[in-house]
Each structure stands twice: as structure tokens, then as C-alpha cells.
Amino acid sequence: MTTSAAGADRAQVIGDVFGAAFGELMAAEPGAFRRKFRKMAASPFAFYRGSAALFYTDINGLDDPFLNERTSRVWIHGDLHAENFGTYMSSNGVLVFNVNDFDEAYVGPFTWDLRRLVASLALLGRAKALSDAVITDLVEACVGAYQEKIRVLAEGGSSADLLTRTSTEGVVHAFLQTARRATRVALLDELTVVENYDRRFAHVDGVSAVDDETRAKVIAAFDRYLATVPPGRRTRPVELTVKDVVLRRGVGIGSAGLPSYSILVEGHTEALDNDVVLYMKQAQSPAVSRFVPDERIAGYFHHQGHRTAVSQRALQADSDSWLGYSELDGIGQLVAEVSPYAQDLDWSEVNERDEMLGLVADLGRSTARMHAVADDESDHDLVSFSTEDAIHEAISADPKGFTLAMVEFAHDYGAQVHRDHALFVDMFRNGQLIDVD
Secondary structure: OOOOOOHHHHHHHHHHHHHHHHHHHHHHOHHHHHHHHHHHHOOHHHHHHOOHHHHHHHHOOOOOOOOOOOOOOEEEOOOOOOOOEEEEEOOOOOEEEEEOOOOOOEEEOHHHHHHHHHHHHHHHHHHOOOOHHHHHHHHHHHHHHHHHHHHHHHOOOOOOOOEOOOOOOHHHHHHHHHHHOOOHHHHHHHHEEEEOOEEEEOOOOOEEEOOHHHHHHHHHHHHHHHHHOOHHHHOOHHHHOEEEEEEEEOOOOOOOOOEEEEEEEOOOOOOHHHOEEEEEEEOOOOHHHHHOOOHHHHOOOOOHHHHHHHHHHHHOOOOOOOOEEEEEOOEEEEEEEOOOOOEEOOOOOOOOHHHHHHHHHHHHHHHHHHHHHOOOOOOOOOOOOOHHHHHHHHHHOOHHHHHHHHHHHHHHHHHHHHHHHHHHHHHHHOOOOOOOO
16 A cells, blocks of 8 residues: 655644644644653554544555445444453453543444554564564454454354353453553552542542532533433432542543543442442544445444444443443543443553464454444444455455455554654654754
8 A cells, every 4th residue: 555645745744634633622722732742752552543534544445346236335443443442341240341532433334443453553562673584474364253253243143252261362361461460459559549438539740629610510410420320320329429520631642632521420339349430532534434435334323422322332232331421511431431441452461473363363253243243233233234244255255255354454554663663753853843942
């Protein structure tokens, strides 16, 4: 794959895309975006994580023989890369390894998820000084596992077949075992203090108290949110008591400048060891939505908080039972639990070829299962056909060609990101993206 511009022209493309994607937020929170851009400057992979809008600008209109009317309208993750996988505790109480972070989810071409994932594997491989041949092996293992899982699902396999402690081995199994050791008490001790025989949030860096008016608005939004969670969650009044509210400003690569409220609620009893921390954060438009000009899709959602919650439920079976949405000052909000069991995959100690091959195969299987879950059997009607059947039909006609296309894209776009990262760093440090003072 080649992009449409290079050198100074490519720098102009980067500047235009960032201005369109982040301009309004940059103007409102320049300090947050300086921090975001410095994190992105740290490495090509960090840049890639923060530049989904550029990725979709590049691949929009790409000739793709595996896309048709149906496979171009699959529920997708929207920001699928190697670090957007991890663990969570399902609503059934089972610790699961799966895709996480659904802020960018939307309905679009299924290959866009695969392309974003395999390009991230190429970047990860370069960062670990792996040869092109090993990177090819990783991409082939990931794509091969994806194709095989799609085939099994299309032939009647269950999409409820989760990656759990009893069904995994290698890196993912060890990761699940480690995540299982987390405790709610440890999380509460990290985020809260006990005063006058009750918990409240600790006032530390990044946390701000709210005034009475703001607290009242957040609690009112919380009350509206309750109607969006499963009915069983609304039948225990003790559990729904709000004990404290604080403001946190988004400081991550993807959430720069966005306000987020932490809400401490009573657990299922008055004991202090089972209180629950929720977050209510402003949702934003997904990058991919600008390249899917379908009014039916855009009009399906009440607001971005609704889109994010519905997307996560569609793509992640047995999702967090606290997951829901609300509005605050007319802006859509996503609400979910800050769970001790939600842990991101850590690649820092995964360096050997064989263990990486096993891990990327699990990423491929997770992706296939995600694409298959959100279809005609889900509790929504936005995607009204069997996605696994449509995808299997598209790729089974030329499975080797599909794998080759993904391998070539991974290498080509990985190299492009390295070039873009160097341009971005120069643009940022010279004040071409935002005032650096």
C-alpha cells in the first residue's frame, strides 16, 4: 500500500487530518493535547494508537476485493491494535480474555479491523527488532486463526466459545491467572480512603472535587443511566446509593481533554469492601464514522454514549453488567465499572517467537468471535445478517490471497507509520500542530 502524498505534502495531510479530528478539543484543552502528542511522539506505535483518523483517511477507498455490500457493514471495533486486548469479568462471573476499549466501535468494513490489527503487529515487531520474516509469520498466524475461527462459526460453531482459564494456554492463560489475583479491596484502597467510617475518593493528582451543582447534575445523569442497565441491577436500593463524585480529566492517548466523572456507589451490602467505582465519561465520535456515509447507521444512535454502550454489548457478549449510558449537559456519556479485573495485555515480557505466535493466534480468534457476535442473533437490528457467513463467503474464495493481502499491508503500512511518526515529531516540536509552550 502507498499513501497519496509524501514529504511536505504528507505533512500537510497529517496536519489537515489532525485539525479535523482534534481541532475543537485542542482549542478547548490545549494542555491535554500537548500531553497526548508527547505520548504519541514517544514511539511509532504510540503515534499509531493516537492517529486512527489518519489510518482511515489512508485506507478509505482502498481497492479491497473482500468487501461487498454485506462485509462492508459489519459491526467493527474501530481501533483494533495489539494493545487493545485484555481481561474482563463477564456478567456471568467468568474471567475472559477478549478485545477491549470500544470507544471507536461502529459499523463498517470488516477488513478495516484486520488491517489495523496486522499493521500494529508489524509495528510491534519492529519495536522488538524482529525480522521481516518473523513479522510475516506473526501476521500469518493471526490471520490464519481468524479465518479458521470464522469458518468454524459459519459451519455452526458457537460464538459464545470464550477464551477463559479453562480454554487457553501459553501467554493468554498466564495472563488470565495473573488477572484473577486482583481484588476489589486493593482497587478501592488505591482510589479511595476511609473517613468517618465510610469511603470517599482520595484527592490526588488528576482528581478534582466537584461543587454541589455539578454533583447534583452527575447524580441526575446517574439516575437516568440506571434505566439503561439490566433490570436486575435496579432491584437492590442499597447498591445504588451514590457515596462520592469527583472529576478526572482524560489524560490517555485516546481520551485527551475529555471530562470523566468517577462515581463511588454502595456495594451489594453496607460492608466497605464491596463498594463499586463507576466512571461516567464524555463519549466522542469514532474516527471511522467519517468514512462510512450511511445515514441509517448514524441515525440509529441517540448520542455517542449510546453508540459506545450498544457497540460494546454487540461486540462483547456477556459484557460488564454495569455498562450503560446517559446524558450530561446534553452530551452523551458512557458509564461502566472501574473493575480490578479489567487489565490490558502487556507485551513487554512477550518476546520469544513461539509465545508470540500463540498469542497473536488468540488475537485472531478473539477478533473473529467479536465480528460474529454482533449479527442477526443479537438484540439489535442494525446488522441483520449472519456476519460470519458473509465474511467466510468473502474470504474462502481466496484464503491465500486474503492472507497475502494482509501481510503486504502490514509491512507497507508499518513502514508508512514510521515515516509519519518522524514527520509528526518535527511538526509538533516546531509548533505546526499546536502551540508547544
